[in-house]
Amino acid sequence: MRQGSPGDSAPREPAPGDPALPNPFVHELHLSRLQQVKFCLLGVLLAPIRVLLAFIILFLLWPFAWLQVAGLTEEQLQEPITGWRKTVCHNGVLGLSRLLFFLLGFLRIRVRGQRASRLQAPVLVAAPHSTFFDPIVLLPCDLPKVVSRAENLSVPVIGALLRFNQAILVSRNDPASRRRVVEEVRRRATSGGKWPQVLFFPEGTCSNKKALLKFKPGAFIAGVPVQPVLIRYPNSLDTTSWAWRGPGVLKVLWLTASQPCSIVDVEFLPVYQPSPEESRDPTLYANNVQRVMAQLSPGCVDTGAEPGRSRMISQEEFARQLQLLDPQTVAGAFSYFQQDSSGLVDFRDVALALAALDGGRSLEDLTHLAFELFAEEQAEGSGRLLYQDGFSTILHLLLGSPRPAAMTLHAELCQAGPSHGLSLDQFQNFSLRDLLYGKLFSTYLRPPHTPRGTSQVPDASSPQSPSALANGTLQAPKQKED
Numbered sequence: 001m002r003q004g005s006p007g008d009s010a011p012r013e014p015a016p017g018d019p020a021l022p023n024p025f026v027h028e029l030h031l032s033r034l035q036q037v038k039f040c041l042l043g044v045l046l047a048p049i050r051v052l053l054a055f056i057i058l059f060l061l062w063p064f065a066w067l068q069v070a071g072l073t074e075e076q077l078q079e080p081i082t083g084w085r086k087t088v089c090h091n092g093v094l095g096l097s098r099l100l101f102f103l104l105g106f107l108r109i110r111v112r113g114q115r116a117s118r119l120q121a122p123v124l125v126a127a128p129h130s131t132f133f134d135p136i137v138l139l140p141c142d143l144p145k146v147v148s149r150a151e152n153l154s155v156p157v158i159g160a161l162l163r164f165n166q167a168i169l170v171s172r173n174d175p176a177s178r179r180r181v182v183e184e185v186r187r188r189a190t191s192g193g194k195w196p197q198v199l200f201f202p203e204g205t206c207s208n209k210k211a212l213l214k215f216k217p218g219a220f221i222a223g224v225p226v227q228p229v230l231i232r233y234p235n236s237l238d239t240t241s242w243a244w245r246g247p248g249v250l251k252v253l254w255l256t257a258s259q260p261c262s263i264v265d266v267e268f269l270p271v272y273q274p275s276p277e278e279s280r281d282p283t284l285y286a287n288n289v290q291r292v293m294a295q296l297s298p299g300c301v302d303t304g305a306e307p308g309r310s311r312m313i314s315q316e317e318f319a320r321q322l323q324l325l326d327p328q329t330v331a332g333a334f335s336y337f338q339q340d341s342s343g344l345v346d347f348r349d350v351a352l353a354l355a356a357l358d359g360g361r362s363l364e365d366l367t368h369l370a371f372e373l374f375a376e377e378q379a380e381g382s383g384r385l386l387y388q389d390g391f392s393t394i395l396h397l398l399l400g401s402p403r404p405a406a407m408t409l410h411a412e413l414c415q416a417g418p419s420h421g422l423s424l425d426q427f428q429n430f431s432l433r434d435l436l437y438g439k440l441f442s443t444y445l446r447p448p449h450t451p452r453g454t455s456q457v458p459d460a461s462s463p464q465s466p467s468a469l470a471n472g473t474l475q476a477p478k479q480k481e482d
Helices: 033-045 047-069 084-103 134-138 150-154 158-165 177-189 249-257 276-280 282-295 315-322 327-335 347-356 363-374 388-399 403-413 424-433 437-444
Strands: 106-112 123-127 145-149 168-170 198-200 226-232 262-268
Touching: 033 047, 033 249, 047 084, 047 158, 047 249, 084 106, 084 158, 123 282, 134 226, 134 262, 145 150, 145 158, 145 177, 150 158, 150 168, 168 177, 177 198, 226 282, 276 282, 315 327, 315 347, 347 363, 347 388, 363 388, 363 424, 363 437, 388 403, 388 437, 424 437
Parallel strands: 106 262, 123 198, 123 226, 145 168, 145 198
Antiparallel strands: 226 262
16 A cells, blocks of 8 residues: 655756656557558458447446436435346446447456455546546446536436436536535545545546656545556557547547557556655646556656646757758757757647648637647646736747737736636637637638648758748748748
8 A cells, every 4th residue: 555755745846957858639540551451351350240249239338327326316326226227237337338339349457456446446547648548547447436517417318328327417517516526526535435435537648658647636636545546558559549640539549449459458556655744735746646556557658748837848859850951950940949048849849730720620629739739737626727928928939929919918818817717718719709809810820721631840951941930830931032
């Protein structure tokens, strides 16, 4: 049993001299000629049958999910379901869920360690979160309760399964929803074993399995012991990763269903007992659990990175990530971004600038990405807000706005005062619907359309290729007479 210590601290930032850390948001899948032939054959013969059968099983889950909550009032659903409903429906959903993943190719689920009881660890935290297949971890955990978006209730079958699970629901449209979620997590976690365990994916987003992202504090607010759970996919070819840049949903599903056999390892680590300091500070608690899990997960480093947290990169890593070869082009492109005293740039700046060059990305997607990159997580589960620094950086990168002017504008938009931040809805309402800035966003951010299958990074080996500017515009190559 792991005991936290008062001296534990958050994961350190990488020093300039450290080796380049992996980019957790990029997954590149390189197939050999033989693998391409194999996937073409199995993708035609095996994958369609597997996916069809899996969807049939998914719809067969609905009667069991419906039966467990049928006839129960909302007041009754505030307490854990027991009796015949629990026995029949729980076992039915558990068995069919295992069959569903089996049909998708997950023939083996290897479990290591021992799952703690609900009294020993009311909360389970699973990482690294790398794919939409990760809910497979619910099976060896005996279908614990989860936290999900309230909007998912309207999705066929999925909504019924969430009601069956008595999931804790959070609504992005209700400002008070997150606080109620925090209170509900506390209530269940401190029920003395009355409620089943609650499972969290504390990273909050998917990565490529090469790094643990910064844990969000939601799973640790109750201050109760947690059991870390490691998820691994020890297959020769990683077809399951679903990162920000990489294969999409359909391709990941098709490639995985085309594999003859996929294996997943679920390892239960010793229960982590928080120190008094960690019980009072959810962020410290989250950081220390993250560090323990990174140390016990081979091949997975602790970067502390997340979409809303700075990750500084050197010029060498900048060139490697963008696949630029010409030193002059690298130096010129790197100089467009603001550098710190060590000569490093924020990778979020680079990611947003490249996204602005993607002609196939809608303005809604672009502004949502900008918010996710620069918004900050709030304590006590009150959501994420965009403060002056992040807001001014976005406007400077996308529109070339001076930072002081952007900070003044942010203060005007925040009716509660400049020390407060903007929510996602407020930021998108400003950037898409404001009479002046809405027009700027819709006209200024329109680079030449490039098919989504092609790279948005200029080819540094060609002297005639344009160079990407940090504000999302293109600099035409100089002609001989310039």
